[in-house]
Amino acid sequence: MNINDVILKTVSKAVVLIILTFGIYLFFSGHNHPGGGFIGGLVIASAFVLMFLSYDSETVSEALPIDFKKLSGLGVLLAMSSGIAPMFLGGAFLSQSFGYFDLPIFGKTELATVTIFEAGIALTVIGVVVNIILSISEDE
Amino acid sequence: MYLLILAILVPFFFTAFIPLIHNRVGSIHLGWLVLVVPLVLFSIFVVQVPTISNSDTLMQTVHWIPSLGINFTVYLDGLSLIMALLITGMGALVVLYSIYYLSPSDSFPHFYAYLLLFMGAMLGVVLSDNLLVLYVFWELTSISSFLLIAFWYHRKNSRYGAQKSLLITVFGGLGMLAGFLMLHSMTGTFSIREIVATIGQYPEHALFYPAMFLILLGAFTKSAQFPFHIWLPDAMEAPTPVSAYLHSATMVKAGIYLVARFTPVFGGNAAWFWTVTLVGLVTLFWGAYCAVRQTDLKALLAYSTISQLGLIMSLFGLGSAALHFGDGEQGALYGLAIFAALFHMVNHSTFKGALFMVVGIVDHQVGTRDIRRLGGLMAALPITFTFAVIGSFSMAGLPFLNGFLSKEMFFTASVNAASLPIFGASTWGIVIPIIAWIASVLTFVYCMIFVFRTFFGTPQSKKADRKQVEPTLGMLVSPAILCVFIIGLFFAPNLLGDHLLRPALNGIIPEISGATPHIYAWHGFNTELFMTLGIVIVGSALYLTFRSWIKIFRLQPAGWTFTALYNSFLKNLKRASNWITTHYMTGHLPSYFAYIFMFFILAAGGALIFTGALSIDLTSDSPISVYEGLLTAVMAIAAISILFAKSHLAAVLLNGVLGFSIAIFFVLFRAPDLALTQLVIETVTTVLFLLCFLFLPEWTAEDSSKRTKFRNAFIAIGAGVTITLIGLTVNSGKLFESISGYFENSYELAGGDNIVNAILGDFRAFDTMLESLVLFIAGLGVYTLIRLKLGKGSGKDEHQ
Amino acid sequence: MESLIIVLVGVLTTVAIYLVLSKNVVRVILGTAILSHAVHLLILSMGGLKLGTVPLLGEEAVKYVDALPQALILTAIVISFAVTAFILVLAYRAYQELGTDNLGAMRGSDDE
Incomplete structure (x- = not known):
């Protein structure tokens, strides 16, 4: 293990945490500020990619037992089913709705079904990006 | 009551049913079960005889595509009834006969499925009042005839006969379709009865004779009239019950039926x-x-x-x-x-x-x-x-x-x-x-x-x-x-x-x-x-005295037949298309790209010039700041430098320069979402390129000839200029108001302040969903490509 | 500004197409990547540049820039990433199987 690896690993421990937090922030802020499912997903995916680059994939897989292929499939499923759900309530495919609720701690908060859809998109993006990078780096 | 429409559909339903039951019939011959269909249909039509002989007619309509005037209208008059009785009556006799004719080694399910398919299609032809529905059934009879002629498909002659009949009858059928469309443009309706009622108004119409001859073409090819008769003798490769049914009693009479149907339209x-x-x-x-x-x-x-x-x-x-x-x-x-x-x-x-x-x-x-x-x-x-x-x-x-x-x-x-x-x-x-x-x-x-x-x-x-x-x-x-x-x-x-x-x-x-x-x-x-x-x-x-005058047939030189003409036409057609195809389908990707871009330059650039749309107007442009000018220059230089990069590493880094410059442009052009996305994507893409370069060889200088390089440069510059001119033209004129104002209601409509995000998640969520699907498929593709290792020998086996 | 960007788009397109017409797989892939950059810039400039503030209603501005091209480009960026990744891996696997990165040598066999 050379000195570069030590620096990379140490730095990435801290940086991954920051990137992940930023990614989740971006995901939720997307409704009213720059961000959203794509960007949030991409940023979170880049945190994972950094993890896989600085550590070897076995170590990460042990700590983080996620199958990213299944994650991307789950994302597509979530996005689609969030679109199908309103059809049972008489709406068109993928019609979204929103409302304002008074919640403890948060106060008056907007809850929108589009968040579920965005979560599906984000999961797909995370799954696919990490999967692509992992597939190539694990080959031979 | 939709009895007649049901009568047409029953054979089709039964056809779909055959694969499910043929294994379960045990010792009963499948033909006995199939025989029920024509018998029942025959009795249905026999019951209609008293009505029809009183000069009444029956009509039943199911709306199909009413906006285009295409309805599944069934019309039963004397002519249709004769045909329907022939189809079902002969059908019953032929099915009965086939039970004893077919040998146990023949595939009964296929035979009876095709036969029923034909029966339904033929009933559709003679009962439809709508021209387009008639056409669909017409071609279905050609297809079922094709399948039945090729029933013993291991014989070369069967395949030849099947192909010949299909080519000739479908060729005529397409002509007939054109004739139908002409009739529609003359009279504005697809209904035969309405056409008969109104055709008298159009005796001098320019399309009257073209429509007439095209419809006759369909009728003559189907009914094996000279010189299109050549397919019928070769169709005799079909099992004899099929010949008796399709190629003498019913299908070949479809052309006659068509002539009879259109006599009131064109006759006189x-x-x-x-x-x-x-x-x-x-x-x-x-x-x-x-x-x-x-x-x-x-x-x-x-x-x-x-x-x-x-x-x-x-x-x-x-x-x-x-x-x-x-x-x-x-x-x-x-x-x-x-x-x-x-x-x-x-x-x-x-x-x-x-x-x-x-x-x-x-x-x-x-x-x-x-x-x-x-x-x-x-x-x-x-x-x-x-x-x-x-x-x-x-x-x-x-x-x-x-x-x-x-x-x-x-x-x-x-x-x-x-x-x-x-x-x-x-x-x-x-x-x-x-x-x-x-x-x-x-x-x-x-x-x-x-x-x-x-x-x-x-x-x-x-x-x-x-x-x-x-x-x-x-x-x-x-x-x-x-x-x-x-x-x-x-x-x-x-x-x-x-x-x-x-x-x-x-x-x-x-x-x-x-x-x-x-x-x-x-x-x-x-x-x-x-x-x-x-x-x-x-x-x-x-x-x-037959033997003494039989020599007269030798007067016709061998090879001077319509079949020989047909054969040589097919052969030359094949040769010509083969020649053309091998000359432009080189199997060489750059050639295909060259075709695409040359066509783009000719079509788009040509349209721009010949329609006189080209105009350049810089007055509505927003001002250029120093940063933007510099950034533009950086991008142009980086792009051109890629062409001269000595290693692929340098090229990818230059591409990175382009990507990050665009991210800055997105910032300058008030697109924060895009800037964020572009930054992350550009990073991941660069990582991806570098990962792949671990395995790919260093690139070498292009070994193409001067001429090829010149041609490529010519195409590239041509396409670049075309794009620029189109962009400038579009930019200088505003044909209609932008629709973007609507999306600025995103807070009221979607509850979000971020308009871009509201478009992605709500207004145009369908695009976004399909996009995530594309992403998912690409991910699967990458994974499969990496994991799927062909053995060294397996690739060769496929070609053997 | 728009016209300048459109000219830049023209330059990028020229470079991209010259690369795409090359025989080397990596050049072709780079060409497609640059072509998508060019298209993104073109779409953005078609909506007009710098005509308002960022499309966030929280800014409470009088005029916002056109948000529709931005949404289209966002989708396009992600798709072009997916496509680039796919063809890159395709090229890499083709090199593994066939031992060449030259498209001229990758032509299908004669009996196809």
Whole structure:
């Protein structure tokens, strides 16, 4: 293990945490500020990619037992089913709705079904990006 | 009540059902189950006879695409009912016959599935009132015919015959479709009844004659009229029940049906009269002439079918003159020809069906259909012999059989036509009865060949492969029923005439009320009777001296046939298309890209210049700041430097420069979401490139020739200039207001302040969802590509 | 500004197409990546540049820039990433199986 690896690993421990937090922030802020499912997903995916680059994939897989292929499939499923759900309530495919609720701690908060859809998109993006990078780096 | 629509759909449903049940029927032959379908349908249509014979019609409509005027409308009049009864009645007999004809090694489910498919499609053709629905069913009959001809697909001749029939009939069908569309653009409707009602307003329309000839093309190809008759003899490769059903009794009559259906639309003018009549007469003569020389019994019957179809066709042509005269004595006189055509159509189905079944029995029991290897079968197959005599004597037009009656009526019509005072027939009309008579003599000759060469003479049992005995009783039932009809229709023709033929006639020429024909077996000693007598005398003489004049057929040079023409056309078509394809499909990716971009330059750039749309207006541009100018210069330099990069690493880094510069542009152009996305994506892409470069070789300088490089540069610059000009043109003019104002209501409509995000997640969520699907598929593709390792040898195995 | 960007798009397109017409797989892939950059810039400039503030209603501005091209480009960026990744891996696997990165040598066999 050379000195570069030590620096990379140490730095990435801290940086991954920051990137992940930023990614989740971006995901939720997307409704009213720059961000959203794509960007949030991409940023979170880049945190994972950094993890896989600085550590070897076995170590990460042990700590983080996620199958990213299944994650991307789950994302597509979530996005689609969030679109199908309103059809049972008489709406068109993928019609979204929103409302304002008074919640403890948060106060008056907007809850929108589009968040579920965005979560599906984000999961797909995370799954696919990490999967692509992992597939190539694990080959031979 | 949608009984008639159900009647069309029942065979299709049953077809879908066959794969599910054929394994569960046990020892029962699948044919017995299938037989239920035509029997039930036949009884449904028989029940309609009293309604129709009262000159009523039935109509049922299911709306399909009402906005385009395409409805599934079923219309039952006399003509449709005759056809429907033929289709279901012959269908039942043929299914019954096939149970004994097929050998256990044949695939029953396929056979009966195709047969039912055909039955449904054919019913659709004769019952549809909507032209487009009719067309769909029309092509379905061609497809099911193709499948049935190729039923024994391991034979080369079957495949050849199937392809030939499909190519010719579909070619005609497409012409017919064009004709239908022309009719629609003339009259604005797809309904045949409405077209008949309104066509009188458009006699001078420019599309009238093109539509007429295109529809006739469809009819002539389907009904094997000269010179499109060449597919029918090759279609005889089909199993004999199929030949009896599709290629003599029903499908080939679809063209005749079409002509009959469109007689009220196009009839009454000289072009229709002469085209239909002459094509019919030439076909009548040519079919009979070719039939005489055949040595294969089925080929003989095929040519005789062509000939008889020509006869019916020419009768419809002659009868169309009635529409010229309108209501009155003359109109009624020529209307008789249509009546005769309908009568002969029914008669032909009965005697030709019986004859095909006879050939099937001979083939099945003796093992050959070659006349030269047959003879003296009368003793071994007495019942079959009886059927053969009844069938072929009826075809020859001898008395006490139904063929005699319709043949006499045909002569009446042709003699009448000789004195037709219109269409220039007064000078040329005499040709009609002469051709009719000569063709009938030839018909008599081949009918005698069929009977006497097969069943008389010395038995050739040594040459035959099997023991010659009558087949099982079941195989004889169907031809027996047909023979009963052949004789029965002679003695009681007006039962058919009054209840079916007259309503059909009134459906075709409704304005001629005087046409109330009655069929008589005895007209006294008139021209027609002497023509028949002449046929018998001359025909017998020709048959007896057959060997001395057979040489006449050698006058036609071998290879000077329409089939040879068709073959060489197909061969040259194949060669030409092969030549063209191999010259531009090089298998070389850069060539394909070059085509695409050159086409883009020509089409888009050409349109820009020739339409005069090109305009450049810089006045509405927003101002340029220093940063933006610098950034533009950086990007342009980075892009051009990529072309000269010595290593792929440098190229990818330069690409990174482009990507990050664009991210900065996104910031400058007020697109924070894009800037964020672009930054992350560019990072990940660069990582991806670098990862792949671990495995890919360093790139080398292009080894292309100067000429190729010059060509590539020319195409690249051309495309770049085109894009720039299009962009500048679009930028300088505003054709309509931007729709983006709507999306600025995103807070009210989607509850979000971020407009871009609201568009992605709400307004245009469908795009976004499909995009995530694309992403997912690409991810799967990458994973599969990496994990799927072909063994070293497996790639080669695929090519062996 | 718009016209300048459009000219830049033209330059990028020219470079991209020259690369795409090359025989080397990596050049072709780079070409497609640059082509998508060019298209993104083109779409953005078609909506007009710098005509308002960022499309966030929280800014409470009088005029916002056109948000529709931005949404389209966002989708396009992600798709072009997916496509680039796919063809890159395709090229890499083709090199593994066939031992060449030259498109001229990758032509299908004659009997196809």
